[in-house]
Amino acid sequence: xxxxxxxxxxxxxxxxxxxxxxxxxGFTFINFGIHWVRQAPGEGLEWVAFIRYDGSNKYYAxxxxxxxxxxxxxxxxxxxxxxxxxxxxxxxxxxxxKDRAIQSTRGSGYLHSWGQGTLVIVSS
Amino acid sequence: xxxxTQEASVSGTVGQKVTLSCTGNSNNIGSYAVAWYQQISHGAxxxxxxxxxxxxxxxxxxxxxxSGTTASLTISGLQPEDEADYYCSTWDYSLSAYVFxxxxxxxxx
Numbered sequence: 001x002x003x004x005x006x007x008x009x010x011x012x013x014x015x016x017x018x019x020x021x022x023x024x025x026g027f028t029f030i031n032f033g034i035h036w037v038r039q040a041p042g043e044g045l046e047w048v049a050f051i052r053y054d055g056s057n058k059y060y061a062x063x064x065x066x067x068x069x070x071x072x073x074x075x076x077x078x079x080x081x082x083x084x085x086x087x088x089x090x091x092x093x094x095x096x097x098k099d100r101a102i103q104s105t106r107g108s109g110y111l112h113s114w115g116q117g118t119l120v121i122v123s124s
Numbered sequence: 125x126x127x128x129t130q131e132a133s134v135s136g137t138v139g140q141k142v143t144l145s146c147t148g149n150s151n152n153i154g155s156y157a158v159a160w161y162q163q164i165s166h167g168a169x170x171x172x173x174x175x176x177x178x179x180x181x182x183x184x185x186x187x188x189x190x191s192g193t194t195a196s197l198t199i200s201g202l203q204p205e206d207e208a209d210y211y212c213s214t215w216d217y218s219l220s221a222y223v224f225x226x227x228x229x230x231x232x233x
Binding site for chain 2 (some may be wrong): 044095097115119
């Protein structure tokens, strides 16, 4: 079955960097776009970024544009989120989620499968 | 960047029908399919509905609809296990981004 496992979370100082990973299994990774979604403590879900199945298109929320970079290694079935210039407001659980659409430019918005999340804390 | 507005909370008794709303505009709900997600006790979200289809395993007491720039999720026959947070989501053309709603907490009395 589809499995997504996030890793790389931890505590980082404001202004620092962190790279999250999402390792996928149970489906043909190269065929599907993947999203990052985050949830700050006590807050709602916030969409962060999406990458097309082949990595050629990427979309970002305004709140992370210019600071975060989404990428993927299809040979390793792994998704990444490079987070730079981190701020306290980036503190959240970060989830990766598989889009249901096959080989779609911007996905369908149908986040069909989710990982369990990894916690990022930005604090001095 | 929350372009979609949901009720903060909705409550009902077991067996009651409750309807949650998600209000956007012509750049998002008015033009694109809406997904609904359930999150229990801040665990990983679970996909409930996308347009009018639902993943296998989702009880058929959940249904969704859309009219203009407002989407709705209806729970027909509320159950104790439905106590959770519910989020809508769709693509926003003007933002070139996906957006989630503010979320609705459903309480079963």
